[in-house]
Amino acid sequence: MSQLPIRTFGDPVLKSSTPEVLEIDEALLRLAGDMIETMHEAPGVGLAATQVGVQKRMFVYDVGDGARAVVNPRISAADGEWTYEEGCLSVPGMAWPITRAKEVHLEGRDLHGNEVSIEADDLLARVFQHEVDHLDGVLLLERLDEEQRRDAMRTLREMALSLPLDAARDADRDADRDVARYASQEMRRPR
């Protein structure tokens, strides 16, 4: 397995909607393994294929009880509301309170091709919604209200102007390394 570079805000692949996976082959299994390693190393609680530049409908997740991949995931039911700080590995160093469904029903396939059907709530439900959004080309920025979004875009623009991209990324990583409230951030795996 190897770590893959994570695409960040501004990369057009993050806006692309992914086609369904038709065959679970060697290449897909290798990709899932690499994505799990990349997610753990970040560290994060979820990672979608588009975030490593691959247009395949698959994400991986690990909220603390083992890493799993879901192929062709679909949210078939959603209920309730929960607002919580949320970030994204592709928008490093930033987090916002985002309202999402509190409970969801996720359906899809595992890497053996078996049907997966999971009733999730709280953090896991949030991760599922966030990752399925990625596979539909939707970043969490689009889940912000108008004012939050305006602020976020201004900050991202300023970051892009003031620092070379790598330096900005490193600085963000340092800045939020010890901020516990980012617990639900993709990159903040609860420990």
Ligand code: NI
């Ligand atoms: Ni994300």
